[in-house]
Amino acid sequence: MCPTLLSLLSLGLCVSLRIWAAVGEYDKPSLSAWPSPMVPLGQTVTLQCHFRSPRKRFKLFKTDGTSLTELHGNHFNTFTLGPVTREHAGSYTCSRFSSSLPVLSRHSDPLQIVVTGVFTKPSISAHPSPLMRAGENMTLRCQSLLGFDKFILHQENSTGHFQRRGQMLTSGHVPADFSIGPMTLASAGTYRCYGSFSHSPYVWSAPSDPVDIIISGLSKKPSLSAQGGPVVRSGENVTLVCSSESAFDQFHLLRDGENLECPLAGGQSSHGTLQAEFPLGPGTPDHSGVYRCYGSFTRSPYSWSDSSDPLFLSVTESTTSTCSSPMDPHTTEEAPLPREHSSTWYIVFGLVIAFTSTSIILAALVCHCFSTQNRKSESGKLSII
Numbered sequence: 581m582c583p584t585l586l587s588l589l590s591l592g593l594c595v596s597l598r599i600w601a602a603v604g605e606y607d608k609p610s611l612s613a614w615p616s617p618m619v620p621l622g623q624t625v626t627l628q629c630h631f632r633s634p635r636k637r638f639k640l641f642k643t644d645g646t647s648l649t650e651l652h653g654n655h656f657n658t659f660t661l662g663p664v665t666r667e668h669a670g671s672y673t674c675s676r677f678s679s680s681l682p683v684l685s686r687h688s689d690p691l692q693i694v695v696t697g698v699f700t701k702p703s704i705s706a707h708p709s710p711l712m713r714a715g716e717n718m719t720l721r722c723q724s725l726l727g728f729d730k731f732i733l734h735q736e737n738s739t740g741h742f743q744r745r746g747q748m749l750t751s752g753h754v755p756a757d758f759s760i761g762p763m764t765l766a767s768a769g770t771y772r773c774y775g776s777f778s779h780s781p782y783v784w785s786a787p788s789d790p791v792d793i794i795i796s797g798l799s800k801k802p803s804l805s806a807q808g809g810p811v812v813r814s815g816e817n818v819t820l821v822c823s824s825e826s827a828f829d830q831f832h833l834l835r836d837g838e839n840l841e842c843p844l845a846g847g848q849s850s851h852g853t854l855q856a857e858f859p860l861g862p863g864t865p866d867h868s869g870v871y872r873c874y875g876s877f878t879r880s881p882y883s884w885s886d887s888s889d890p891l892f893l894s895v896t897e898s899t900t901s902t903c904s905s906p907m908d909p910h911t912t913e914e915a916p917l918p919r920e921h922s923s924t925w926y927i928v929f930g931l932v933i934a935f936t937s938t939s940i941i942l943a944a945l946v947c948h949c950f951s952t953q954n955r956k957s958e959s960g961k962l963s964i965i
Contacts, residue, residue, distance in 0.1 A: 607631075607685065608686040611688040613627055617692060617693050624660055624664065626660050629675075629688065638677055640659050669780070671690040700724075701785055701787060703724065703788055704720060706718060712796070714763055715762045722788065728776060730747060731748050732747045734787075774788070797885075800825075804872065810891060812893075812894075814862075818860040822855060831844050831846055834873070867893060870892055
């Protein structure tokens with residue numbers, strides 16, 4: 581019996597519904613990496629293919645140019661790579677697989693797995709300074725002796741992971757300069773950079789040493805003072821005090837613009853202000869310089885207050901006497917003279933030197949005059965004869 585037109589239309593509609601249902605069931609999955617798609621050489625990374633329905637099998641593929649290479653058959657939810665080598669670096673996708681239907685779902689968006697630590701680390705520096713005021717511009721410079729033709733700059737976020745900040749192509753040993761600014765609170769944080777070669781875009785160097793970029797001027801400045809005054813003698817203990825009416829969690833001390841890396845928590849002073857004492861130990865000439873302090877809060881560790889007024893600290897060399905005390909002839913240590921006696925001896929010693937020098941000069945002049953007169957008289961006598 582020949583099928584009617586109505587039965588053919590019904591069959592076509594039924595097939596269309598089945599295809600639509602199949603497509604809806606096999607939606608596009610997503611692929612993620614834990615703990616991070618940036619994997620140090622020798623470590624492991626777990627890839628997870630996400631579906632609407634849990635506990636489904638998937639196929640994992642690695643993109644090799646324009647082709648896809650399937651890895652190790654079917655997997656449930658997760659697959660672990662590692663210990664990774666540079667061969668593991670590349671782009672990955674996943675697709676849901678069902679044993680009941682010979683149909684794969686759509687492929688996930690590609691996920692790039694980067695293997696770091698294959699090359700030695702580059703260096704990173706901040707110009708003009710890692711401590712900037714809001715609204716200013718700064719430059720982060722990455723460079724290396726290996727001649728990378730690409731540098732990647734990353735900023736650490738609050739969870740400790742890295743977010744891509746940018747990359748720059750260079751040639752030879754040319755450094756890469758990343759402009760940051762105008763500075764805002766989002767610009768502050770910890771930065772590192774990596775080096776790479778264009779022929780291996782997913783194989784990176786080890787990360788550079790971190791550089792902390794700090795923004796200042798977002799809260800009121802503290803004050804800085806020195807116990808006993810800003811002028812001290814060598815060997816005397818030096819303590820700088822940073823105080824503020826704001827309830828800062830930490831205080832930071834800088835000398836000549838260099839962070840001394842010794843933040844201290846503040847304590848309540850007798851005047852009701854919050855202060856932190858920075859003991860520098862016995863003073864030496866190396867302690868001389870210009871000091872400033874800042875305050876910060878734990879919730880915003882890269883946001884500092886405005887700078888305190890500068891404190892000029894001067895450490896002078898101490899003067900000692902080479903004579904033993906006349907009261908104790910057995911004393912072997914040199915006893916320092918009091919400051920006023922030391923100054924008096926300097927004045928007397930200077931006067932003696934001046935008087936002696938003047939006497940010698942006068943005596944020389946007198947001798948010269950007498951010798952001149954004697955020569956004249958002798959020449960006169962000879963002319964008369």
